[in-house]
Amino acid sequence: MKKLSLVVALIGACVLVPAAQAQEPIVIKFSHVVAMDTPKGKAAEFFKKLAEERTQGRVKVEVYHNSALYKDREEMEALQLGAVQMLAPSLAKFGPLGVKEFEVFDIPYILDGYEALHKVTEGPVGAKLLALLEPKGIIGLGYWDNGFKIMSANKPIKTPNDMRGMKVRIQSSRVLDAQMRALKAMPQVMAFSEVYQALQTGVVDGTENPPSNMFTQKMHEVQKHATLTNHGYLGYAVIVNKKFWEGLPKDIRGILEQAMKETNAYNNEIAKKDNDDALAGIRASGRTEIHTPTDAERKAWIDALKPVHKEVESRVGKEIIQDFYKATGQ
Numbered sequence: 635m636k637k638l639s640l641v642v643a644l645i646g647a648c649v650l651v652p653a654a655q656a657q658e659p660i661v662i663k664f665s666h667v668v669a670m671d672t673p674k675g676k677a678a679e680f681f682k683k684l685a686e687e688r689t690q691g692r693v694k695v696e697v698y699h700n701s702a703l704y705k706d707r708e709e710m711e712a713l714q715l716g717a718v719q720m721l722a723p724s725l726a727k728f729g730p731l732g733v734k735e736f737e738v739f740d741i742p743y744i745l746d747g748y749e750a751l752h753k754v755t756e757g758p759v760g761a762k763l764l765a766l767l768e769p770k771g772i773i774g775l776g777y778w779d780n781g782f783k784i785m786s787a788n789k790p791i792k793t794p795n796d797m798r799g800m801k802v803r804i805q806s807s808r809v810l811d812a813q814m815r816a817l818k819a820m821p822q823v824m825a826f827s828e829v830y831q832a833l834q835t836g837v838v839d840g841t842e843n844p845p846s847n848m849f850t851q852k853m854h855e856v857q858k859h860a861t862l863t864n865h866g867y868l869g870y871a872v873i874v875n876k877k878f879w880e881g882l883p884k885d886i887r888g889i890l891e892q893a894m895k896e897t898n899a900y901n902n903e904i905a906k907k908d909n910d911d912a913l914a915g916i917r918a919s920g921r922t923e924i925h926t927p928t929d930a931e932r933k934a935w936i937d938a939l940k941p942v943h944k945e946v947e948s949r950v951g952k953e954i955i956q957d958f959y960k961a962t963g964q
């Protein structure tokens with residue numbers, strides 16, 4: 635009798651274990667470096683909600699904001715190793731992966747607003763760039779907007795001449811390096827999570843950011859001046875580990891793809907307002923004096939930075955730069 639109940643128990647266990655395993659949710663770790671109250675932070679939460687609701691808990695999305703899990707370079711490695719499944723790194727951070735073409739987005743004055751940006755990101759040029767990620771074991775699921783960058787420092791920086799000799803934090807993009815050198819500044823690559831302290835302690839003198847990043851990292855508390863140069867764009871590609879994504883059950887992947895499509899739209903709807911609000915927040919704080927360039931000053935910035943287009947051609951690729959010109963009608 636005892637033997638029989640043991641056999642029954644064992645059979646029961648064999649039946650139960652796979653069933654229990656099948657109920658374990660699929661976990662998507664989503665790591666990023668900015669605050670929750672940014673377009674990217676909000677979009678990550680939006681995706682989590684849609685994904686978890688629509689898969690009825692079969693998928694769990696763990697969002698790690700503010701470099702809580704990994705810093706810039708580490709998170710790229712973690713994605714390739716499968717330690718995280720989803721990221722939305724800035725387009726300036728794809729160079730170390732060997733996809734230098736993404737640095738086209740960093741070329742100063744190559745995009746003159748969100749309309750031009752969407753002609754690229756929502757068209758064939760954007761798709762062509764995302765396809766370059768596949769041989770690296772990565773799939774691009776779309777673009778998330780952030781905003782146009784402003785220069786900041788602890789002294790007034792009205793014209794390019796004011797940047798001379800300044801130590802300036804940049805993201806890990808060679809195009810941004812060339813951009814700062816064109817201004818005779820000294821660029822320093824640094825992880826995003828370290829910038830506030832570097833500005834506070836004077837390790838660097840200034841930086842460039844969309845207002846949303848500047849405000850949510852409180853950089854305006856350690857930068858007395860900012861100029862609305864809008865000289866370059868900062869935004870993201872949402873990427874997943876290819877092996878993980880293609881290994882998902884088909885129905886789940888379909889739901890997640892749809893959720894991501896809606897998240898892309900949501901992010902790109904809120905990004906501009908978010909940046910406008912952040913700029914208003916910086917102004918209201920009274921900590922940073924905001925300068926709007928005059929027409930002559932704006933021309934001086936453009937004249938100083940336009941040569942970078944030619945200079946970075948051999949790094950980024952002439953073809954992709956031409957693709958941008960054509961798509962935006964430049």
Ligand code: LMR
Pocket residue numbers: 667668723724780805825826847868
């Ligand atoms: C930066 O490092 O300045 C940005 O890429 C941070 C971000 O993700 O917006």
